[in-house]
Amino acid sequence: MSAVGPDALIGEVVDGRYLVLELIATGGMASVYRAVDTRLDRDVALKVMKPHLVHDESFVTRFKREARAAARLSHPHIVSTFDQGEDAGRVWLAMEYVPGQTLREVVQEQGALSPRHALEVLDAVLLALGEAHAAGIVHRDVKPENVLIRDDGVVKVADFGLARAVTTDTATSATSEVLGTLSYISPEQVEAGPVTTRSDVYAAGLMLFEMLTGRKAFAGDSIPNVLFQHVHHGVPAPSTLVPELAPSLDSLVLHAAAKDPADRPEDAAEFLAEVRHVRGRLSPRELDRTPDSAPSPSAEATVPRAADSSDSAPAATTVLPVAATASSLAPGADT
Known part of the structure; x- marks a missing residue:
């Protein structure tokens, strides 16, 4: 070998x-x-x-x-x-x-998802993370590549290779192993601060942004550039790219991806309660509207920069519509 x-x-x-x-x-x-x-x-x-x-x-x-x-x-x-x-x-x-596709493959093929589809995927991801958080485990590498959508539509979260118990030392440093993936790493991970359940919530918020817009919130031509954006730029509202999105979807993303961990939901269960509350108040038209104004996932575009419930969720299996084509996959080659 x-x-x-x-x-x-x-x-x-x-x-x-x-x-x-x-x-x-x-x-x-x-x-x-x-x-x-x-x-x-x-x-x-x-x-x-x-x-x-x-x-x-x-x-x-x-x-x-x-x-x-x-x-x-x-x-x-x-x-x-x-x-x-x-x-x-x-x-x-x-x-x-x-067997199926990663969320990364789905977004690359389809571009921005409808709010209904995006929230269904996020619901399943937060159920999984909520189970980990309740067990005292922080995933620390939440990203579309680690979200698998099985051929029958079931969503799975993979790759706990960076996971650690929240009671252990979860601070990072510039000389330690690279923790998290650049586009989803939280500001506190960049600055070698404590990594908590709120760090996973941050990454989940950035994944929601990407599902709603077809674009990463932070992208650049160098590692320092992307890290600088996480620390110094606020996450833009998704509606800056897809104007027809409901304001409550902007609020979900901006709350989860706040720069200060104290301004985010405490853990995945709290964020999930917010997601379900928002979804319950959106009309069918708002949920199913095709985001035609979103840029193509392959297009080069500058993302505009914005200014700077505690109910426990049942562990029911979320099943999504099966994609027309799906490739066999497995989690986490880049652990």
């Missing part, structure tokens, strides 16, 4: 159990394969750490932390973790195999 690349693992049996069938995704830190668990006769997603990282203790620890964090959670909207181990110098993680 180290000599000729990730495809070299195809056809091998890992740990005497997992027959590797195909490469699904590959990133800088891991490759993900579809494999068959020969003991239970089921497909799994097998995440295998890149060979050059196997001897890096911090990455191995992170891999094992992902398994422990995900194994603590059991929820219909969270990708299940089945097994973890090391075999022939490979560090691997066996997870639920999810």
Whole structure:
């Protein structure tokens, strides 16, 4: 595998159990394969750490932390973790195999989603994050790539590789591992502050912005530029790009993505209560309106800059309309 690349693992049996069938995704830190668990006769997603990282203790620890964090959670909207181990110098993680698309693929193909579709996806994501937050776990890498929409429409949140218990040291630093993805990283993560459930809420707010507009709230040509925007620019209201959006949708995004964590909902459950309240007050026309005025996801555009309920949600499975086409996928190659 180290000599000729990730495809070299195809056809091998890992740990005497997992027959590797195909490469699904590959990133800088891991490759993900579809494999068959020969003991239970089921497909799994097998995440295998890149060979050059196997001897890096911090990455191995992170891999094992992902398994422990995900194994603590059991929820219909969270990708299940089945097994973890090391075999022939490979560090691997066996997870639920999810055939479908990532939210990133959906937005790239469709552009801005209708408010109804966006809020349905967000509802499922917040149910999953709410389960993690209630267990004392912060995801810390909420992004469209980690939201999987199964072929039957069920939404799953994946990749708890950055997750940590909120009672541990959750501060980041410039010299530590890169935590979160640039377009969704919270200001406090940029500034090496404490990472809490409100950090996940921030990322969820930016995902809602992107679903409603087809554009990232913060994008740039360099890492410092994007990080500067998170810290010093307020998130623009979605209606600056899609004027027909209801003002209450702007309020949802701006509340969740406030620069000061104290100005955001406390956790995913509180944000979910707000989302459901807003959705319940929108008319069918407001929910289903096609955002024709939103820019194409492939278009280059400058995003305008804006000036600077505590009810517990049931763990019901949210099912979305199945996409016309869907590719097989698995969570988290770039852990």
